[in-house]
Amino acid sequence: MPPILANYYLTYKCNSRCTYCDIPVKPANIGIKETPPEVIIENLHALKRLGVKVVDFTGGEPLIYKHLPTVLRAAKEMGLYTSVANTGTLYPWKAEELKGLIDDLKFSLSTIDPEAYSKERGINGFAKVIESIKIAKSLGEQPSIIATATPDSIEQMEDVIGLAQELGVVVLLGPVFDYCDNELLRKESVEEIKRLSKYDNVCVNWAFAEFYVDGGNQIDAPRCRAISSTVVVSPDDHLLLPCYHMHDERLKIKHEDGRSNLDEIWRSAHVQKRRKEEGSWDFCQGCTIWCYFETSFLWPPDKYFLLNILSKIRWSKEKLKQYVEARSSLNFTRKLAGDRDKILKAISNNPVNQPKTTEKKEPVAKAK
Ligand SMILES: C[S@@+](CC[C@H](N)C(=O)[O-])C[C@H]1O[C@@H](n2cnc3c(N)ncnc32)[C@H](O)[C@@H]1O
Ligand code: SF4
Ligand code: SF4
Numbered sequence: 026m027p028p029i030l031a032n033y034y035l036t037y038k039c040n041s042r043c044t045y046c047d048i049p050v051k052p053a054n055i056g057i058k059e060t061p062p063e064v065i066i067e068n069l070h071a072l073k074r075l076g077v078k079v080v081d082f083t084g085g086e087p088l089i090y091k092h093l094p095t096v097l098r099a100a101k102e103m104g105l106y107t108s109v110a111n112t113g114t115l116y117p118w119k120a121e122e123l124k125g126l127i128d129d130l131k132f133s134l135s136t137i138d139p140e141a142y143s144k145e146r147g148i149n150g151f152a153k154v155i156e157s158i159k160i161a162k163s164l165g166e167q168p169s170i171i172a173t174a175t176p177d178s179i180e181q182m183e184d185v186i187g188l189a190q191e192l193g194v195v196v197l198l199g200p201v202f203d204y205c206d207n208e209l210l211r212k213e214s215v216e217e218i219k220r221l222s223k224y225d226n227v228c229v230n231w232a233f234a235e236f237y238v239d240g241g242n243q244i245d246a247p248r249c250r251a252i253s254s255t256v257v258v259s260p261d262d263h264l265l266l267p268c269y270h271m272h273d274e275r276l277k278i279k280h281e282d283g284r285s286n287l288d289e290i291w292r293s294a295h296v297q298k299r300r301k302e303e304g305s306w307d308f309c310q311g312c313t314i315w316c317y318f319e320t321s322f323l324w325p326p327d328k329y330f331l332l333n334i335l336s337k338i339r340w341s342k343e344k345l346k347q348y349v350e351a352r353s354s355l356n357f358t359r360k361l362a363g364d365r366d367k368i369l370k371a372i373s374n375n376p377v378n379q380p381k382t383t384e385k386k387e388p389v390a391k392a393k
Contacts, residue, residue: 029078029254030080031256031257032256033258035089036085036087036090037051039085040148041086041147041148043146046205047204048085057261058261064285066096067285074288075287078105081109082096083109083110085260088111094119094122109127111131113133113153116160120160120161127166130161131168131169132170133172135174158170162192167347169228175207176208176209179214182221184371187364190225190226200234202312202313221362224360224361226347231332232319233313233315236318236329241311242304242310244305244310248329249317254317263275264287267299270314
């Protein structure tokens with residue numbers, strides 16, 4: 026099976042400083058130069074030749090990369106599915122340019138309290154995120170919220186779900202992974218995530234929640250398929266092995282006569298040898314870096330494979346509901362979460378148009 030996903034790091038720069046992420050401050054990342062868009066487009070052609078279907082343009086903060094619209098447009102023209110997660114702190118300035126170019130647009134948000142937001146993400150950005158979600162919706166996008174539950178933020182997740190319901194978007198809720206010696210969630214908190222997954226508008230990857238509680242990747246029976254499933258490219262044009270977070274190898278991509286050799290590198294004997302060892306290195310023990318497991322769980326057959334499929338079905342249903350609600354006056358959101366007064370206050374402390382109310386719990390026919 027060819028890799029299905031590319032995690033394309035456009036930049037390591039970021040205007041936030043999250044407690045659980047060191048991408049913008051890691052010494053090895055500082056000073057790394059970004060690649061011109063024409064070179065990235067050559068790599069996109071190589072990814073397409075390799076059979077990749079989805080490109081997640083990431084970072085750092087991907088909206089800092091000034092040629093993001095150009096590379097997204099090229100990816101779409103090649104028939105690649107595009108995905109971008111961002112903080113929402115820069116989106117209002119870029120929204121028009123990005124309109125229609127991102128198939129899966131996500132905003133990161135784990136609280137409805139502006140102070141808690143600043144404490145977690147090192148930037149006073151809460152109001153901007155709400156503004157961004159409203160702008161994206163007004164432009165006809167179908168954005169989602171990515172909520173990362175930490176030991177500090179897990180108690181706020183029900184309000185985040187309520188906020189997403191008010192705004193008419195889906196929340197992708199998942200546990201924090203250990204990357205910067207940050208604290209992992211306890212078993213009870215993962216159980217709480219599973220309980221919250223029953224609310225409308227929420228998508229939890231149940232396979233990953235189970236895997237997290239089971240202790241993550243085990244090096245004597247690896248479940249990781251990081252190399253098999255995902256091609257990871259750095260901002261300075263290297264293939265990273267085996268994954269971004271624990272890469273111990275950077276292979277320079279070559280370009281000749283407008284052609285990238287990224288696909289040839291991935292097929293090389295060396296990469297294929299490493300592929301056979303994925304998930305078995307010492308640093309892989311207990312790994313729960315979700316960025317590689319949704320695709321790893323596409324390899325059957327076990328309980329994670331089945332739970333992953335069920336989670337994808339749920340995601341499709343919730344996104345369809347979001348799509349229909351956004352284009353009609355129908356409202357299918359019945360199981361409401363969180364403290365409504367707090368949620369409405371958090372949303373209304375914002376200059377952009379008012380949210381759609383979820384007070385009506387029964388579907389209503391569109392007004393003629
Ligand atoms: C690496 S960021 C890149 C995009 C952008 N800077 C952002 O934060 O939205 C992609 C997603 O990974 C999440 N993330 C970062 N570190 C994490 C960790 N240790 N555990 C779980 N999620 C994490 C972020 O919250 C964000 O939703
Ligand atoms: S905003 Fe994204 S890239 Fe920046 S520090 Fe936070 S998680 Fe990392
Ligand atoms: S188990 Fe984790 S650290 Fe090891 S290769 Fe897979 S994603 Fe990377």
